[in-house]
Amino acid sequence: MHVSAGPDSATGFSHYNQAKFLAHDDSLFTEHYMSMRLETSNQTLYIVPNPQSDTFCRVRTMCWTKETDDLTREMYNKFFEEIDEINLDPVHVEIDNVTLQVRAKAIYSMIDGKAANAIVGNRNTHGCPLCPPYYGINKMIGPSFFHSRLNAVEWLMRNAAKKAVPGNPAQTHPEVRKEARSQADELEQYFNMNINRPKIGGCGSSNNGNMARKLLENSEQFASTLNINAGLVKNLKIISSLALSSRKLKSGKVKELWAILSKQIFDEFPFIKKLPPCIHKYSHLAEFVDKLPYTMNFVDEQSGERCHKRHKFSRPHLSRKTSAEDNLMDMMREALTWSDPKMSYLAYQSYRAKIEKKCDIEMIEYFDQEKEEIKLTNNYGYTESDKNSGSDENDSSDSESEDNLSDDEDSDSI
Numbered sequence: 001m002h003v004s005a006g007p008d009s010a011t012g013f014s015h016y017n018q019a020k021f022l023a024h025d026d027s028l029f030t031e032h033y034m035s036m037r038l039e040t041s042n043q044t045l046y047i048v049p050n051p052q053s054d055t056f057c058r059v060r061t062m063c064w065t066k067e068t069d070d071l072t073r074e075m076y077n078k079f080f081e082e083i084d085e086i087n088l089d090p091v092h093v094e095i096d097n098v099t100l101q102v103r104a105k106a107i108y109s110m111i112d113g114k115a116a117n118a119i120v121g122n123r124n125t126h127g128c129p130l131c132p133p134y135y136g137i138n139k140m141i142g143p144s145f146f147h148s149r150l151n152a153v154e155w156l157m158r159n160a161a162k163k164a165v166p167g168n169p170a171q172t173h174p175e176v177r178k179e180a181r182s183q184a185d186e187l188e189q190y191f192n193m194n195i196n197r198p199k200i201g202g203c204g205s206s207n208n209g210n211m212a213r214k215l216l217e218n219s220e221q222f223a224s225t226l227n228i229n230a231g232l233v234k235n236l237k238i239i240s241s242l243a244l245s246s247r248k249l250k251s252g253k254v255k256e257l258w259a260i261l262s263k264q265i266f267d268e269f270p271f272i273k274k275l276p277p278c279i280h281k282y283s284h285l286a287e288f289v290d291k292l293p294y295t296m297n298f299v300d301e302q303s304g305e306r307c308h309k310r311h312k313f314s315r316p317h318l319s320r321k322t323s324a325e326d327n328l329m330d331m332m333r334e335a336l337t338w339s340d341p342k343m344s345y346l347a348y349q350s351y352r353a354k355i356e357k358k359c360d361i362e363m364i365e366y367f368d369q370e371k372e373e374i375k376l377t378n379n380y381g382y383t384e385s386d387k388n389s390g391s392d393e394n395d396s397s398d399s400e401s402e403d404n405l406s407d408d409e410d411s412d413s414i
């Protein structure tokens, strides 16, 4: 059995006035896990149908506490201790008079960059937990590519503004800020969405994964507004989609793509001395493609992230308020109900019937598959025939490739 797991914390839960809840509910720290694949020595018995979905993601632990490095490390160690125990003393399951001895292979991939740094002991947030001396890839931690797309797009916007001001002063310089706002205003007009605005309530930014995906989808417009190399933006779009892809990739081609992209970035922004982790991380993509026995969508962190949306709903709507324990117990119960394997599978089958697997024409050369198998789309996720038949916008976004659906944070995924 191949399993993945990882902790994540979330804030912004409904606050209650009762004293017994106060001081408990600032931050919910949960550890999730997922059974990815069950295989015998010569046969695959089960593969999770959608590893990026919250419905196949089970809760392991749940507590009201802040995420700390010590706690993350403790969870990581406990998880792998349990995996070692299972391998020393395998679980026996009998099905149709056949006894299966189940051992476990695990990867701690449902983590973000912060948790990855905590596990390897990297205190420098500009450093990479996968590179020497930390070698996170050997510690079986995941690459956490899910957030990289947004972070990389924000980084591009900041540096495009810096590049536009003579002398390339710091990003806090008033001229650079002014330029960044004017570029964002122009993008807002063209893409018809908020860019670099404070969230309602004043805390955090309006930018999210959907915004980043939409900006990259129309890479030429995005690049011309920022006045940067369109090829760079296009390659960033391709590599960020490959990193979350549900298709088998050619590691050699991915390596070539990274070499071109990193050169384009340094050429475009000569004042950059070192790439930030969100972009540098893509240099490890080819390594993961070679090392992992499954596709990249199995090791991104979004299933755990999506679970938090469920917890945020189940707390005010489905959980008792009789005590802090009852409250958490009900949230746990809800989480285990929605991720019940049979129910999840049924829901998935009815949803799956509506989806066709399609991909972007620019990405074919990176897929380790016969070309005939892949249904093509243009850059906007619909096929030419969809367009001609007049399917409305919702239909076409429903039938986007899994790779595009994957970080649709606002979509109610199954």
Ligand SMILES: [Zn+2]
Binding pocket: 128, 129, 130, 131, 280, 281, 284
């Ligand atoms: Zn690295």
